[in-house]
Amino acid sequence: MQTALENPEIVSLAAGFVDQQSLPVEVVDPAVSELLADPIxxxxxxxxxxxxxxxxxxxxxxxxxxxxxxxxxxxxxxxxxxxxxxxxxxxxxxxxxxxxxxxxxxxxxxxxxxxxxxxxxxxxxxxxxxxxxxxxxxxxxxxxxxxxxxxxxxxxxxxxxxxxxxxxxxxxxxxxxxxxxxxxxxxxxxxxxxxxxxxxxxxxxxxxxxxxxxxxxxxxxxxxxxxxxxxxxxxxxxxxxxxxxxxxxxxxxxxxxxxxxxxxxxxxxxxxxxxxxxxxxxxSFRRHVERLSGLYRRKCSTFLAALDESIGSLDPEIHWTRPEGGLFVWMTVPDGLDTGFDGPLFSRCVREGVLYVPGEFAFADEPPPRPRNHLRLTFGVPSESELVEGARRLGAALSACLDSVA
Ligand SMILES: Cc1ncc(COP(=O)(O)O)c(C=O)c1O
The missing domain is CATH 3.40.640.10 (Type I PLP-dependent aspartate aminotransferase-like (Major domain))
Structure with a gap:
């Protein structure tokens, strides 16, 4: 997150925040006014x-x-x-x-x-x-x-x-x-x-x-x-x-x-x-949630299409989940490719201008070892055009790392 904040041109597929534009100012504003209109x-x-x-x-x-x-x-x-x-x-x-x-x-x-x-x-x-x-x-x-x-x-x-x-x-x-x-x-x-x-x-x-x-x-x-x-x-x-x-x-x-x-x-x-x-x-909460799930459905489908386009044919061992809700996509890469902060993919991604969360953090220690060949990606925060660009950069980084592993 620090890297993303310091480099605004980076596409962060990492932070599990919600879509900024979706935050319900129009719903909260009148509700606050109504709440305060009655002094008691x-x-x-x-x-x-x-x-x-x-x-x-x-x-x-x-x-x-x-x-x-x-x-x-x-x-x-x-x-x-x-x-x-x-x-x-x-x-x-x-x-x-x-x-x-x-x-x-x-x-x-x-x-x-x-x-x-x-x-x-x-x-x-x-x-x-x-x-x-x-x-x-x-x-x-x-x-x-x-x-x-x-x-x-x-x-x-x-x-x-x-x-x-x-x-x-x-x-x-x-x-x-x-x-x-x-x-x-x-x-x-x-x-x-x-x-x-x-x-x-x-x-x-x-x-x-x-x-x-x-x-x-x-x-x-x-x-x-x-x-x-x-x-x-x-x-x-x-x-x-x-x-x-x-x-x-x-x-x-x-x-x-x-x-x-x-x-x-x-x-x-x-x-x-x-x-x-x-x-x-x-x-108004219920109406907001309906709008929100429509928004995330569109973002997710744009992101999945972009991943298909940029990464789909790179390596048969690379695959990812196709969620039917929520904010996350989980990607698996070949076993030998370490996705951790110290591994080759993360630094290559930073150079390409895209961030993800290394999957190893999501595994409890027992039983050892913790797998190190996964990425957590989110489509929550980036815009649709950033999602497409993020997938392209991730594809470029993966391609470079797979070449060097091969
Ligand atoms: C699975 C899960 N549980 C709980 C939380 C905590 O959220 P909060 O404390 O904002 O309700 C999060 C936040 O990302 C989450 O992903």
Whole structure:
């Protein structure tokens, strides 16, 4: 990011930011004016709120889950007291790690996974173990095999969490198949012999589908409400500047998480919560998300066409995902080509004027070694013409590196 900021002519396919032009100034402006037009409501919004978050917003968030799931209003009423508003989903997933993980504990993560999540696991002194994915997301047979192995090694008690990003995942763009979602909850239950193994469903990219309906959440399969932590955010679908997310927690986690959140900030920005409640209520959030998924659909299809054009015929071992939502494309290059910061491709890309995120960051350490032949690319920030140019430069860099490897 530093390199991109210092060199504005560089095309950054690296930063996982949202499209700058899409940010909803036209939606937020009237909502702020309305919020402040009534002095009582305005002062309420400018005052501290509660640690758990604004009651009206929390009810509305649960209502949104019902609407998304196409189920009658009121079905998830019991989830409102278990719904906690957080400062982005980053805060929630950090707090979950703080509440659950002791040194030596184990988190099972997708391979590859959201690299930022590996930080809090490491901070807690816990271990992240990779579970392979395929086109349908997390492989449940591998998940079971790993649990079986850990059980045989006397390590099952250390397994506290299974972490999944079920929609248009960061970094691959791949989604968890509908038919794996219920069984994932069942597997977590089945192996919860002496303690509950929880599933952390990080749905950061939910609602950013390019058209196809998204399957019911993993959380919706947790009918007892004790196995899945649902983490949601408005950073991708609305505005990361508001930095608002929320979690729906198993009952047993609510107080521990609120105690920790109390220590962190005793409540997320109240003004932003009142604002979000307004845009959710008046329908402008939903209209914005529709526009946004149309925009990302166009950008993604331009980018994929440009990759086909510039890279498609370079080497049969180079391939990439074709996401149906979200912001990311995951590219695989031949095994011997190191995509890391110190490898030949990255420096060649900087010379060509294009940046990507080396894929190695997205792999947990265990089992070693971490693969080094992947790139995370994003079409979120660059314009369509920059995406075409970025693909051309990446193609030129790849071509030069493949020549020197050959
Ligand atoms: C998978 C995933 N989870 C969580 C987050 C955190 O987002 P925020 O804290 O802004 O809600 C991100 C941000 O990039 C993400 O990609």
């Amino acid at each position: 409501e305005g002062r309420r919004a400018l005052q501290y709120g509660t640690t758990i978050g604004d009651q009206a917003l929390r009810s509305r968030l649960v209502g949104e889950l019902e609407r998304e799931g196409g189920i009658p209003a009121g079905t998830y009423r019991d989830a409102v007291p278990r719904t906690v508003v957080t400062t982005g989903s980053a805060q929630l997933i950090y707090l979950v790690c703080e509440a659950l993980l002791d040194p030596g504990d184990i988190v099972l993560v997708e391979s590859p996974t959201y690299f930022v999540f590996l930080g809090p696991i490491e901070t807690r002194g816990a271990r992240a173990i990779r579970i392979p994915i395929d086109d349908g997301g997390l492989r449940l047979d591998d998940l079971e095999a790993t649990l079986q192995r850990l059980d045989a090694e006397g390590q099952l008690e250390r397994v506290k969490l299974i972490y999944t990003i079920p929609e248009h995942a960061n970094p691959t763009g791949i989604s968890l198949a509908a038919e794996r979602r219920g069984p994932l909850v069942e597997i977590a239950r089945k192996w919860s012999r002496k303690h509950q193994i929880l599933v952390l469903e990080d749905a950061a990219y939910r609602n950013l589908s390019f058209g196809a309906a998204e399957p019911p959440s993993v959380w919706s399969h947790d009918t007892r409400g004790d196995t899945v932590i649902l983490a949601r955010t408005f950073s991708k679908t609305f505005s990361p500047g508001l930095k608002l997310g929320f979690g729906v927690l198993p009952e047993a986690l609510v107080d521990p998480i609120l105690d920790l959140k109390g220590n962190h900030d005793f409540g997320s920005a109240n003004f932003n919560q009142r604002l979000l409640e307004r845009v959710l209520g008046n329908g």
